[in-house]
Amino acid sequence: MTSAFERAGRGRASEGEGTEAEAMRRVRASLARGGSDGGAIAMLDPAAVSARDVVGLGRRLRQAIAGAGxxxxxxxxxxxxxxxxxxxxxxxxxxxxxxxxxxxxxxxxxxxxxxxxxxxxxxxxxxxxxxxxxxxxxxxxxxxxxxxxxxxxxxxxxxxxxxxxxxRPVSFTLAELAEGGMFDRFALRLLLALVAHRANVIVSGATGSGKTTLLAAVLGEVPSDERILVIEESAELRPSHPHVVHLQVRRANVQGAGEVALSELVRAAMRMRPDRIVLGECRGAEVREVLTALNTGHEGGWATIHANSAADVPARLTALGALAGMSEDVVAAQAASALDAVVHIERRDGVRVLTQVAVLERRRGELTASVALEFDGKAVAQGPAWPRLAARVGMNARTGAEACAASDARIGAEVDVGVGAGTGTDVGIGSAASIGADAAGGVDGRTRTGVRSGVHWRSGVGRNDMGARKRYEGSPM
CATH class of the missing domain: 3.30.450.370 (Beta-Lactamase)
Known part of the structure; x- marks a missing residue:
């Protein structure tokens, strides 16, 4: 026979469950009508919610209001x-x-x-x-x-x-991306050289190809005494760097007022003493302000753009420039002058990989992309624009397995010496100028970059991966 106490207990449990279900129903209904979080919570009657329901109801409310369910x-x-x-x-x-x-x-x-x-x-x-x-x-x-x-x-x-x-707030280092197979050691050296020599670079690729991931890793290699100003539609870039500030667009309200666009933020950024201006994604008329900034002494800038290949980037830039009222010839002149390289990444069989590096050129009033390097996962192919890019970043124009194998011995020696001595001055320079450039030419007054890269390599790629004991065979890491 069921006791009165048991029946009363079940009655209270049933009442509590009903109260919780009713509370959730009212909150969901309020939110579905467009009510605010505070208004939805205010609908609850504290007297109707027993203590035993608080934990479960609180969890479900958090999922209903602030989470995805x-x-x-x-x-x-x-x-x-x-x-x-x-x-x-x-x-x-x-x-x-x-x-x-x-x-x-x-x-x-x-x-x-x-x-x-x-x-x-x-x-x-x-x-x-x-x-x-x-x-x-x-x-x-x-x-x-x-x-x-x-x-x-x-x-x-x-x-x-x-x-x-x-x-994901955790950002990868370039060394970790190399270890994960996004690019090989030759590409790693090139990326470090682009940072060290303050090149202006666009990272291209399709949605989900890893543009933001690569860009965050690149920015982590910027010297710590430089100020990075990141401009985005929504805050995604979280590089591991001590001096990063973010500007974010504001959309118009329901009355159509209050919008602050990317182009306005780029203009504002130029007055904020940035060492490097970074545009999370170039997708509209702000391309005019970005090219203007990069053509007026703001070096070391990076941006991303949606494109299916490096060869498609000129057409994308031309189309975006048209949104800002720029003619094709003006876009070609500005882009060829402002941008030093295009780094293209793709997803192949579910794996994000760096496939091309190109240089933008102006030919007969049109903007074109000339291939500098191509990576197929097994070898590095040199394109017609490689000598120009190599000269820009202090690297030797030789490439391929032989050049990488020869430079590995040298890099290994420099890493061992730099880390052992605790200075690392030649380590980063070795990366930036390792492909044939001598140590003095590689330094070029940028010892702080060398120190940063030296310390970073010690914890990342390190002497075991880059030392003379391992030869480069053209396969990805």
Whole structure:
């Protein structure tokens, strides 16, 4: 026989569960109507929530208000996941660095479009944006850097679409990217040389190819006494550097006022005493201000751009320049003068790899890209623009397995001597000028870069990987 105490206990539990469910229903309804986080929480009646419900309700409220919910939060907490995509009620897909794969658990939980739409509205509200029929497309950023993009029907013909890109605060070093197979030791030396000689560089590639990852690693090699000013639509670049400041665009409010565009931020950056100006992504009329800045003494700048190959970058720059009212001839003249190199990366079989380095040239009023180096994972092929690029960054114009093998012995000796002596002065210079340039020519007054690279190599690539004991055979690290 059931006791009165047991029946009373079950009654209280049932009442608590009902209270929690009702609280969650009211919060979700408020957020779906576009209410604020504070307004949704204020709807709760503290007297109606017992102490035993506080922990569970608090957890679920955090997921409902500030998180992506119990189905997507575990995916976004997985450090191997970079992207989570929800295709209406037709499935949830994740990218763990090896291509897209379907997540069956999340797909089963979000199997109807009404649930996906409610989730999208809730996520938009959580990052301070409005998503409804009058504003069916939203871009937002959460405080932790998670990026949200959502599109409602009928613009999304097959149901509400949600795209989330996770922000990983840990940045890789160039040495770690080389060890992971993104590029070989020859490319590593070139990237270090581009930094040391303050070259202006564009990193090109498709979405998800690793442009931001590579750029963050490159900026980590900038000397610590330089000020890096990063301009982005949303804060993604978090390089390991002691003096980085960020400028971020502000979108217009619902009345269409208050917008601060990238082009305005670039102009502002030029008055903030930057040693290096970095544009997270060049995608609009701001290309005019960027090229102007790089042509007026602001060296060492970097930017990224979406392109399928290095050869496509001129067309992309020309199209973006047209948005700013620049003619094709003006874009060609400005870009060829301002930019020293294009570094292109791709995803091949799910692996991000550096495939090309090119130099922009102006020919008969048109902007073209001339290949300097090509990497196929097994060998380095020299292009017609390599001598020009090599001269710009203090490297010898020889390339290929023989040049790398010869320079390995020299680099190994310099690393052993530099690290052993504790100065590292010739280590970074060895990297920047290792391909044939003598030590004196490599130094060129940039000893602080050598010191930084020397210390970095000791903990990263180090003498075991770059020393004379290992010969370069043309294969990736």
């Amino acid at each position: 119990p189905l997507l939060d575990p995916l976004l907490s997985d450090r191997s996941v970079t992207d989570v995509l929800v295709n209406g009620g037709r499935g949830v897909w994740v990218d763990r660095g090896n291509g897209m794969e379907r997540d069956e658990r999340a797909s089963r939980g979000l199997s109807d479009d009404s649930s996906v739409r409610a989730l999208a509205v809730r996520l938009a509200a959580a990052c301070g944006q409005r998503l409804d029929d009058s504003s069916p497309i939203v871009d937002g950023t959460f405080p932790d850097g998670l990026r949200l993009h959502a599109v409602l029907p009928p613009l999304a013909a097959e149901g509400t679409l949600i795209s989330m890109r996770a922000h």
